[in-house]
Amino acid sequence: MQAVETIPLTPAPVAGMKTTEWATVDDQGRLVLPPEAAARLGLTPGAQVRIDDVTNGLRLHRPVTHLAKVYIEPTDGCNLDCVTCFRNAWDEPLGRMTDATFEAILDGLRALDTIPTVYFGGIGEPLFHRRTVEWVAQTKALGARVEMITNGTLLNEKRGRQLIDAGLDVLWVSIDGSTPDSYADVRLGAELPTVIENLTRFRKMRATSPWKLVPKTELGIAFVAMKRNIDDLPEVLKLARRLGASHFSVSNVLPVTEDLQAETLYNKTLKSLAYIPSSFVPDLSLPKMDFNELTRDALFQAFNSGYNVSYAGANWGGTNDVCNFVESGSMSIAWSGDVSPCWPLMHSHQSYLHGKPRLSHRHVVGNVRERSLGDLWRDPEYVAYRERVQSFAFPPCTFCGGCEVSVANQEDCIGNEYPVCGACLWAQGVVQCP
DSSP: OOOEEEOOOSOOOOTTOOOOOOOEEOTTSOEEEOHHHHHHHTOOTTOOOOEEEETTEEEEOOOTTOOOEEEEOSBSOOSOEETTOGGGGOOOOOOBOOHHHHHHHHHHHHHSSSOOEEEEOSSSOGGGSTTHHHHHHHHHHTTOOEEEEEOSTTOOHHHHHHHHHHTOSEEEEEOOOSSHHHHHHHEETOOHHHHHHHHHHHHHHHHTSOTTTSOOOEEEEEEEEOTTTGGGHHHHHHHHHHTTOSEEEEEEOOOOSTGGGGGOSOHHHHHTTSOOOGGGSOEEEEOOOOOSTTTHHHHHHHHTSSSEEEETTEETTOOSSOOHHHHTTEEEEOTTSEEESSGGGSSOEEEEETTEEEEEOOOOOEETTTSOHHHHHTOHHHHHHHHHHHHTOOOOTTTOOOSGGGGBSSOOTTOOOSSOOTTOSGGGTSSOOO
């Protein structure tokens, strides 16, 4: 394949319909992509694209030069005291984003050739900042796709109507229990009936919005899985359906305190991440079938057989050593305006890996009040870092974790420079953000 070009190949899609896009190979052996697909992946002239072989096809990775998503943290403060929160394991100042800082972000977004998706969320509760709803509206006015996450306790009628009128595309709500007791066991200071009441009202308001002028806001539910609440997952899924949710995201808990180590559900999973050449692992291809009392035990053993399992053509185990923050072309902006490569690197915090405390030091590329978003994104050291992470040339600390340098993200055993990512559970698909 000599080059990649883009030409119109398909008619404009009808709103609300999913369309199949096609690429062709021209008479010079060049792959020609539809311009919409090329734009989504940031395939501009000169961009370097990583290509992986997958079953029956190729996977094109987004170039590390394409900024597609910006996380904005309005505040790291919150009205709740959740047992899973990073704030239980750090010594960072609490603060709120200023109008000047957000204006700098808005100016930076406006100057970009393509406006990325903007996601309001970080360590704190976005609605704990009085300007967040207004900032959502200002960001949406630029033409961006806008998402926000909340614990749902502050989603009163006024804020709900303002978010819908602003054109918020997706509202994510964290719900970690299906009963008042199990929910309050994780989210201290919150009451599940209040959250359900708020979301029920929000759903009704969506139905009455002038959807031809204002996009109907979609609802997503985020669930952090632990031993104490994993049995609640089926009921939370049913609750999400009753509330009209379009998206559901489950993450494992990151043990930020010593006690949370006993709540993790991935101890065997971490051990299985040891690198074994794929040629040594036999393949097992499974079809779609019912999960019921008859098939449950057999399928459970098949999925845990040590084979490289594919289910209906999809890899059951997913991909290891892949940073979704880099793959999605994202950057994270803390309340202070400091820019970091990813959400976990916005704040220094402690967690536990293999029974030992591990300190993750924050990594700051620059500040939006001093440099534009575009300038920060194109910073040579930042680009080089993203390239290093995409190739993931780090030691396998997630399953090893035995040497003295694995207790922090400042160096690793093969000489990588700070920040190092070999012990990142996000890159192994164990912990994930919506």
